[in-house]
Amino acid sequence: MEIGAFIKLQRIKQEMTQEELASGIVSMSYLSKIENMKTEASPEVISMLCTRLGIQVDGEKDVTIKEKCEKWYNSLFEVNDKEEITKGYQELNELLGIVRSDSLMMFEIHKIRYFLILGEMSNALDQINHLNELAGSFDSLHKYYWYKFKGNYSSASGSYNQAMRMYKLAEEKLDLLRLPEEEIADLHYIIAITNSKLRNTLEVIEYAEKAIDVYRKNYNFLRCAQCHIVLGISYRRLKMYDKAIKNHNLAKHLGELNKSKQIIQLxxxxxxxxxxxxxxxxxxxxxxxxxxxxEEVNLNERLLAITSLIKEYHNIYNFDKAREIIDKALELLDLGKNNVHYKLYYYIIHTYKFAIDGEDKKFQALVTEEFIPYLKKQKDYGNLVVYAKMLGKYYEDQGRYKDSVKYYKLANLTYEDVVNL
Known part of the structure; x- marks a missing residue:
């Protein structure tokens, strides 16, 4: 990492102005040239600037820091204890705050990934905004992870088109770098997942197959299982049901070998x-x-399954069983008030509850005034099709054909949008 970019990063991190850093050492214009690598300052000037920033120059410590950084980066790509990840982060953050290291910029970029793992979306966005000013000084390796982690943020935010743009920019850097094949496989896997969200089914298969070839060779069976699941979803969408079932069963088998309840139940x-x-x-x-x-599966997956059960029993008019499942679903929902998808599950459960119990006014008010607008805002097109059709059918049965046509039309237009994604 160039010394100018290093000084600029440390100054910004410490919320210090150029005037405060330069005062009594160099002019502000000269500091600006140093930070933007338009001039090479003398060792004396660099030393004084680092001293004001509270930074030590220690080559031996830098070797240790690089090793610790690599270990911490690797921990962010597997299922690891969040306490251990946080402990590693705090140690490195403290070290890199006082020692000049070429690892600093890469560490700052990996912070985006770290905050996303912890579910701290606002901190991840703050870190992205914090680094935007420095992006012009990134080398190819920095840019690769910068694009990849910005893609991770967009994906976590539900902005899948933006995520795909970032992942494609990262992919363009692969020819310029010598990255481990597992890292390349990870990029191919997340591109497959994002294509799945965008309903680009053939691209899902292409990228998942690339990833699974590497994971199979390296005996990374959990990642193999995840690839088989996304392949199964794609083949289902293509109505190639035998291939879909084969892939899901392979995923289950690998989940059983690795004793992963999450994979088995997914x-x-x-x-x-x-x-x-x-x-x-x-x-x-x-x-x-x-x-x-x-009960060993996370609450989100159980809520997803139990709401799916409600739909199945409703569709076959087994309302007694549907009511029984709704009661269990409400108990689960009470445990998940902090769940990121709480509102979605609340709307689904109460939509069916009001429909089955014949509470027409509550059903109409909930679905038309809250649920449909929520799905539009979230761009949840799959559920929007389902519940717009459900509302259309309800109005049709009521003889309210104008309202019925309105929601059937919404369902059809939304379906076309999904197909054309």
């Missing part, structure tokens, strides 16, 4: 979707129940 959830899309309600219910009753 495969079950998707097998439930598959059988539901084929109209095989009994099989769909079987798989959704497997997930919903598993």
């Amino acid at each position: 495969a079950n959830q998707n097998l439930g979707y598959l059988h539901s899309s084929k109209g095989e309600t009994e099989e769909a219910i079987h798989y959704f129940e497997e997930v919903a009753k598993d």
Whole structure:
């Protein structure tokens, strides 16, 4: 990392102005030239600037820091204890605050990933904004991770088109770098996932196959399982059901070998979707129940499964069973008030509750005034199609054909948008 960029980064981190740093050492214009690498300052000037910033120059410590950084970076790409990740972050943050190191810029970029792992979206965005001013000084390796982690942020925010743009910019840097093949596979995997969100089914298969080749060779069976799940989803969308089932069952098998309940139940959830899309309600219910009753699976997955069960029982007019499941769903929902998807599950559960109990006014008010606007705002097109059609059918049964046409039209237009994504 160039000394000028290093000084600029440390100054910005310490919220120090150029005037405050330069005072009594150099002119502000000269400091600006140093920071933007338009001139080379003398060792004496660099030393005085570093002293004012409270930075030591210690080559031996820098070697240790580089090793610690690499270990910490690797911990961000596997399932690791968040306490251990945070402990590593705090140690490095303290060290890099007092020692000049070439690792500083890469560490600052990896902070974006760190904040995302902790679910601290606002801190991740602040870090992105903080680094924007320095992006012009990034080398190819910095740019690769900069684009990748900005893509991670956009994906976590639900901005999948923007995420894809960032991932593609990262991919363009691959020819300029010698990255470990597992790192390249990770980029291909997240491109596959993002393409899946965008319904680019053929691209999903292309990138997932690239990733799985590496994971298989390196015996990374959990990542293999994740690739099989995304492949299964793609083949389901192509109505290639045999291939979809094969991939989901392979994922389950690998999950069982690795004793990963999360992988096993993610495969079950998707097998439930598959059988539901084929109209095989009994099989769909079987798989959704497997997930919903598993207390070892995270709450979000259980809520997803139990709301899927409500839909299945509603669709076959088994309202007694649907009411029973709704009661269980409400108990689960009470445990997940801090869940990021709480509002979605609340709307789904209460939509079916009001519909089944014949509470027409509550049903109409909830779906038209709250749920549909929420889905539009979230750009949740899949659910928007489902609940716009449900509302259209409700108005049709009521003989309110003008309202019925309005929501059927919304469902159709939304479906076209999904197909054209």
